[in-house]
Amino acid sequence: MAQHVETLVIGAGPAGLTTAYALAKAGREVTVLEMDPTYVGGISRTVDYKGFKFDIGGHRFFSKSQEIVDLWNEILPDDFIDRPRLSRIYYREKFYAYPLKAFEALANLGVWTAAKCMASFGWAKVRPIDKPATFHEWVRNQFGETLFSIFFKTYTEKVWGMSCDEISADWASQRIKGLDLGAAIIDGVKRSLGVRAKSSGQGAPKTPIERFRYPRKGPGMMWEACADKILALGGDVRMGRKVDGLHYDKLAKIWTVSVTCADGETEIYTADDVVSSAPIRELMQAVSPTPISVFHAGELMYRDFITVVLIGPSRKVLLDNWIYIHDPSLKVGRVQNFRSWSPEMIPDDVSTCLGLEYFCFEGDGLWTTSDADLVAQAKREIGKIGLMDPADVHDACVVRQHKAYPVYDDAYAEHIKMIRLDLKMHFPGLHLVGRNGMHKYNNQDHAMMTGLLTAENIIAGEIVHDVWAVSEDAEYGVSGAREVPRGERAVLRKVAA
Ligand SMILES: Cc1cc2nc3c(=O)[nH]c(=O)nc-3n(C[C@H](O)[C@H](O)[C@H](O)COP(=O)(O)OP(=O)(O)OC[C@H]3O[C@@H](n4cnc5c(N)ncnc54)[C@H](O)[C@@H]3O)c2cc1C
Known part of the structure; x- marks a missing residue:
């Protein structure tokens, strides 16, 4: 039998959890469905391998939006550390x-x-x-x-x-x-x-930031705390649940959502509003009646990402957070040094844990290479760079991240325009948020701001914020900031949907 919730959120990444947290704080009924059986946080999760913690990439917490910084402090008041940035x-x-x-x-x-x-x-x-x-x-x-x-x-x-x-x-x-x-x-x-050098701030160049904030146990700590807060407020976060069908009944204005659970069982939910942070390409293919823009969604492209983690004793102290590998003779694109992000990412005082990052397309030669061969390649390459002796590597693991980057090719903007039009005309109540959810190559702060504004739209019962107007720096509104106090602004700022 179908379970009814006011708002169903697809994905427990930063966008989905922020939406759910804002709704739960406003006393609204909300359930988050996450396909990963273990981790919340999406691309911003922290993976734990035998006590070694690492990010997908490395997640600096930096935002020009004070509202987002305040929200980070609210969710994780005692666990931020201030880190020097060292990269070569x-x-x-x-x-x-x-x-x-x-x-x-x-x-x-x-x-x-x-x-x-x-x-x-x-x-x-x-x-x-x-x-x-x-x-x-x-x-x-x-x-x-x-x-x-x-x-x-x-x-x-x-x-x-x-x-x-x-x-x-x-x-x-x-x-x-x-x-x-x-x-x-x-x-x-x-x-x-x-x-x-002058430190960066408002108006300063975006790239050379000298220090950054980081949760002491990685970004996943933020999203685990956020999920706990949603549960404490009466919301729900259900893991191991992949949304694979969304049917819209235009007359009843109700969504029926089908879900495949990690154990193979099927669950059915009904909802007034659905918020999706799932990749648009997959989402639109799951919607019925078939959207007229489904062809456009099918044309969206993504870049995928592999982290090969190598663990071994330190030979020399490596202070870099990460190193860009511009050398054309090596396949690795970047090397992360997780101890430099936070000492608490490493369970002992002696090990070095490096993440070698490879960019690829799902299904290509790299993606389909076996874990053993990827580890062998990573050992060879780290030896060549001289950061670790391959013979010292005593443990390793491989993590594949689907759709790490939405691709901005020549046609993507036109496809997104058509999808937005289609959703606005035929599927009200389906709200797109976040990185792959909106096909925006942006950071956590942007994903979170789109979640906050979407929650306010749902609370207002109409589109009072244009989430597509959030800048890549997570700024929104005429002056780039949100001028109206929380609660009031939802009704005060009406924008074209
Ligand atoms: C290499 C790399 C480095 C980065 N560095 C930084 C950084 O330094 N600072 C920063 O702020 N940001 C950084 N980012 C960006 C950050 O990871 C993203 O902006 C953020 O995670 C986007 O949040 P989201 O919720 O929109 O999407 P996601 O994190 O992708 O979360 C979406 C969630 O939805 C779930 N999902 C998808 N489909 C379904 C479905 N059908 N059913 C159920 N669940 C589903 C997924 O499993 C996932 O958990 C980086 C990203 C990458 C790839």
């Missing part, structure tokens, strides 16, 4: 501080290459490509061809699995904005001279 780039057997230090980069690159960098930078400024269309052209205009080929090309192509000539310039301008070479060089010279 590995390129052709040399390490470069990141952000770059001018003299070190000069010494590593050699006078000839350094001169080439400056000359090609000057040339790009004198002769910019008119209306840059691709990532390559945009970065070349900003930094010059030589810096593009050393510090952008290989890593970007590893992450996205496509040529920089196929990635749109919009993406580059969104992700690298605020990082101009003049400022980077002045900053680099200051660093080289030991003058402390």
Whole structure:
């Protein structure tokens, strides 16, 4: 028999849990269904392997939205630690501080290459490509061809699995904005001279953040605490439940949702509102009557992600949080050093736990490589970089993350536009939130803000916030901040849905 809930939330990641927490605090009935049998947190979970804890990637807690920072503090008042950020780039057997230090980069690159960098930078400024269309052209205009080929090309192509000539310039301008070479060089010279660089804040470049906040046991700690709070407020979080069918009865305005449980059983729920943080491509294929935009949803692309964790004794102290691997001869894209994120991620005082990150497409050669072969490859590569002796690795594990990155190809924006129109016209009560839920390549803060606004829409009983207007920095509203006190703003700010 079907169980009825006012609001059903698909996914116990940051977006789904934030929505449910806001609804539960307002006294609303809410149930979260999560397909993972064990972990809440989604991509922001913390995996536990024999007491070794690690993230999918590494999750810095940084937001320009005070409301999100306040919410983090409310959920996890006593467990944040303040961490220094140390990251480097590995390129052709040399390490470069990141952000770059001018003299070190000069010494590593050699006078000839350094001169080439400056000359090609000057040339790009004198002769910019008119209306840059691709990532390559945009970065070349900003930094010059030589810096593009050393510090952008290989890593970007590893992450996205496509040529920089196929990635749109919009993406580059969104992700690298605020990082101009003049400022980077002045900053680099200051660093080289030991003058402390200006820390980032409002209006500062987005990339070079020197310190960040982190829950002492990883980001999963935040989402476990949030799930506990939802339960304490009378909401429900049910694990091991994959939503695989959503039928909308237009006359009754009721959703019927079918779920496959981890034990193979089926459950049926009915709901007035459904909030989905599931990937749009899968969601739309599960909706009936078949949405007219289902073709558009089917065209959305994702990039997948493998972490190979290597555990062994420390030979030398490694302070980096992570190292970008720009070297084209290695498949690994980035190496995480989990002890530097928080000492509590490691269960003893002697082990080093490194996460080698590989970017791939589900089903491709890397994705389908056996765990044993992935571990062997990771050991070879870490030996080549010189961070660990392969013979010292005494334990390892592999974690595959589906759909880690929604891909922004040339057509994605048009597909999303069509899906939004279709949902607005034919499926009211189905609310999209979060990263894959909205196909937005953004951080936790953005996912959470879309969850908060969606909860307010549900409480108001109408669309009073346009969740698509939340910026990548999780800002919303005319001034970028939310001007109206909580509770009141839901009714005061009406926006076009
Ligand atoms: C490598 C990497 C590094 C990152 N670093 C940072 C960082 O430093 N700081 C930061 O703030 N953010 C970072 N992020 C982004 C962050 O992980 C995401 O923004 C955030 O997790 C998105 O939350 P979400 O709830 O929208 O989606 P998700 O985290 O994807 O959660 C969605 C949940 O829905 C569940 N689900 C999906 N389909 C179904 C279904 N049919 N039925 C039931 N459940 C379902 C999934 O299992 C999952 O638990 C990083 C991401 C990556 C990939």
